[in-house]
Amino acid sequence: MLFLNMIFLSLVTVSCILYTYKNRSELACMDGMIIAMVLGAMSSISLGLNIQVYLVSDLQSATIIAIAIGMVVGFISGKLVSLTASIEGVMAGVMGGLMSPMLGAMLSHPLGLIWFLDFAYIFVFILIVFLVKEARQAFLEEAMELEKKTSSLP
Secondary structure, X not given: OHHHHHHHHHHHHHHHHHHHHHOXXXXXXXXXXXXXXXXXXXXXHHHHHHHHHHOOOOHHHHHHXXXXXXXXXXXXXXXXXXXXXXXXXXXXXXXXXXXXHHHHHHOXXXXXHHXXXXXXXXXXXXXXXXXXXXXXXXXXXXXXXXXXXXXXXX
């Protein structure tokens, strides 16, 4: 069950990265920073907690793996937009990767928190979709405004 949950979280993360890649030309730097920070933090927190539960007695390995996952996801999702966004994503991945295994080690029954974080990740994915749609709309409005200005010139 825990392994299936990690696969599910990985698929959600990859879907978010691909969605960002598909729309990267219409995203501003700030949008990319938000997406990279969210994906870096949520992937490292969610997967880090799962990894800690899976590797019960090895907090060090779980922390290293969670940090590495968060850094990679944050870098990839941010690099699609800008270097600034990738730096933000990497640091959010580090923070999430440090926190989640410690939290998992302290909980006697972590399954409730794992499910809560799964639903939170899905909610955040929906928010990212809305953010990208809003950014796309702003991009199109700006392009139409620029087209109007250039077409009115003699």
